[in-house]
Amino acid sequence: MTARDFRELYERLRRRTAPPAVDGRCGALRHLTPERVAAAAGEVRSGQTVSLAAPIDTVRGPDDPEPAVHRMTGPRPSDIGSDALHFATDRFAMNVHGDADSHLDALCHVVFDDELYGGVPASTVTAEGARRLSVDLLADGIVGRGVLLDVPGLRGVPWLEPGDQVTPDDLAAAEAAQGVRVGAGDLLFVRVGHRLRRTVLGPWDTAAARVGLHPRAVEFLAEREVAALGGDGNNDTAPSAVRDVAFPVHVLAIHALGIHLMDYLRFEDLVPACARAGRWSFLCVVAPLRLTGGTGSPVNPIAVL
Known part of the structure; x- marks a missing residue:
């Protein structure tokens, strides 16, 4: 995609879907009405719960130069073997937006044209945190109907190779093959x-x-009025499909449409569970941390079949 084509797509999506930015359940979450949340509860049949998150990685690697740090702070060696009461305690730290651990991106995460989503000035994000559009807007969580589209399953391969792209046609074909339709x-x-x-x-x-989505796949999200998007990769391809825009899907989804993204999830338990159930939709509960001013959060979405 040329830079000009990308800009035209960005402007078209922004004009079509993005309301003035306000704090609260803004952006694409406006599509997730209380009525739709209540209807999503009807997706539960067996009561089976499945995590969509990967185990947190604490080992340095080529995709994780700053892995999460987990340190035990207790009990002390002198506590072991004593008869007194002691507690096991620990501390945890994470680079939230790394390339290994499952996380959610807040609407303040993407700065483009010196603005955040909805025209909020980029200056509202400082060293003290984000004053607007931060992850604490999701304090009550995201609960709704989840739909999984398995593109490698559609193509008959275990995975797509890096550099490949998921197109709008792939998404529509996966819907047809799996007998499900993504809705508002x-x-x-x-x-x-x-x-x-x-x-x-x-x-x-x-x-x-x-591997990730082609930028034009974001039009599919807009047309279907999707409330949130999650992938088992970054959702963006590398190398980028657009010259001089490293993360076009992040720009289009978060900045233009106000869609919260979840990156680096894990679907290897969900796929067989959906296959056994014979359906690819489920109740989904997403509960990020209540982090005031945060640009994102570790996340463990739970599917309930």
């Missing part, structure tokens, strides 16, 4: 097989090569 207010999850490839072949430099 849905939480859409697109599997590209990144996590399985990493497990089987080992980690690699995903900043240089990864």
Whole structure:
């Protein structure tokens, strides 16, 4: 896609869907009405719960130069073997927007044309945190109908290779093959097989090569009025499909449409669960941390079938 084509797509999406930015359940979450949340509860049949998050990685690797840090702070060696009461305690730190761990991007995460989503000035994000559009807007979580589209399954391969792109036609074909249709207010999850490839072949430099959505696939999200998007990769390809725009899907989804993104999820437990159930939709509960001023959060979405 040329830079001009990208700009035209960006402006078209922004004019079509983005309301003036206000704090609260703004952006694409406006599609997730209380009525649609209540209807999503009807997706529960067996009561089986499935995590859509990957285990947090604490080992340095080519895609994770700053891994999460987990340190035990207690009990002390002198506590072991004593009869007194003690507690096991620990501390945890994470680079939220890394390329290995499952996380959610807040609407303040993407700065483009010196603005955030909805024309909010970029200056509202400072060293003290984000004063607007931060992840604490999701304090009550995101609960709705989740839909998983398995693109490698559609193509008959275990995973897509880095550099490949998921097109709008791929999404529509996956719907048809799986007998499901993405609708207004849905939480859409697109599997590209990144996590399985990493497990089987080992980690690699995903900043240089990864699979994701083609920018025009974001038009599919707008047309269907998707409330949130999650992928088992970064959702953006590398190298980028657009010259001089490294993360076009992030720009289009977060900045133009106000869609919260979830990156580096894991669907290897969900795929067989959906296949056994014979359906690819489910109740989904997303509960990020209540982090005032945060640009994102570790996340563990839960599918309830």
